Amino acid sequence: MLSDYLRRQDGVITSEQARAAGLSRRSVQRRVQSGQWRRCGRGVYFVDDRPFSDAARIRAAVWGHGSQAAASGLTAASWHGLTRFAPDIVEVTVPRDSHGRRHEGTRVRRRDLQRCDVIELKGMRVTSLSLTVVEAAAQRGGGAKLLDTALQQRHVDLPGLWRTHLRNKGRTGAPRSRLLLQAAAGGAHSVAERILHQLLRDAGIGGWKANHRVGGYRVDVGFAAQKVAIEVDGFAFHSHPDAFQIDRQRQNDLVLLGWQVLRFTWLDLTAYPERVLALIRSAISAR
Incomplete structure (x- = not known):
């Protein structure tokens, strides 16, 4: 025992x-x-x-x-x-x-x-x-x-x-x-967009437009010249399965239109901002 x-x-x-x-x-x-x-x-x-x-x-x-x-x-x-x-x-x-x-x-x-x-x-x-x-x-x-x-x-x-x-x-x-x-309940998406905009401005990255129209969609941030779209997923990947499927269909349509899509969460933007900026710089310089 x-x-x-x-x-x-x-x-x-x-x-x-x-x-x-x-x-x-x-x-x-x-x-x-x-x-x-x-x-x-x-x-x-x-x-x-x-x-x-x-x-x-x-x-x-x-x-x-x-x-x-x-x-x-x-x-x-x-x-x-x-x-x-x-x-x-x-x-x-x-x-x-x-x-x-x-x-x-x-x-x-x-x-x-x-x-x-x-x-x-x-x-x-x-x-x-x-x-x-x-x-x-x-x-x-x-x-x-x-x-x-x-x-x-x-x-x-x-x-x-x-x-x-x-x-x-x-x-x-x-x-x-x-x-x-x-934030997790849904308020993070708009906050995350504002954080992203501020990150881009503070880093001196220009040539982007918020809520940019691409085909039948509006992307959170679009670099039209380079065809790079940035989408913010809010707090976490815990949305309803239907919303998850819609997001993936939307991303596929954007890719077929010749756009590269980068996706970031609220956590990415608040915890790893330098990593986010490095990926964005890499994407827009390569196209």
Whole structure:
């Protein structure tokens, strides 16, 4: 039973689990004194016969803040698999009336989470996927890219994210979350067009016209002399399948008319502007 706990829990075990596996308090103390076990927090231990992985670090930090603690923010995002790397500082949300002290390597947020906003994942309490996306997207290191990825991969949908946001309006980062959700809901296309126009002007790139007519269509930005069209896809590629098909038909028609089409998302324009400008310069200089 002890081996099973350690295998499933990245080498981390609580004192209650140790007792359930048949170890007395004295047996636990002997293991700590001999160096076999490392004490990570009150009633939480790591069996030091394996690497102290990110998963072990997160699990120990969360469990060290009590049974009602939950991983949140970017920590929860990594636990859900939304981000590739775990953050250096483990974010833990605990109830408001919790009296536990902050541990080194953790950031504690005191807030009472609703039952629907907490789940158990891989044996540990963590904020639900929707709340994780809403909170982590508002943090440095998360941002639009995290929200964009979650929407693209259909992990979440916008109505569910909005309900979660409104249910947790008082949290840290809520205003930024609201702006990101508004952008994802459709307001990003016009914003993205304005950003694109400003990028072109600041880079000194001329010869383009906004809402340029090509055949029976209007492209967001057209370079008539070079027959290069730039289309802005808004926030993410998560539009309705019918809209996706219409966009592809439109692009095919433009190509048949001899135009090269470059497509950029709101994320491209806000996160990777230099890359966008390099592609545009390359396209208009080659034609």
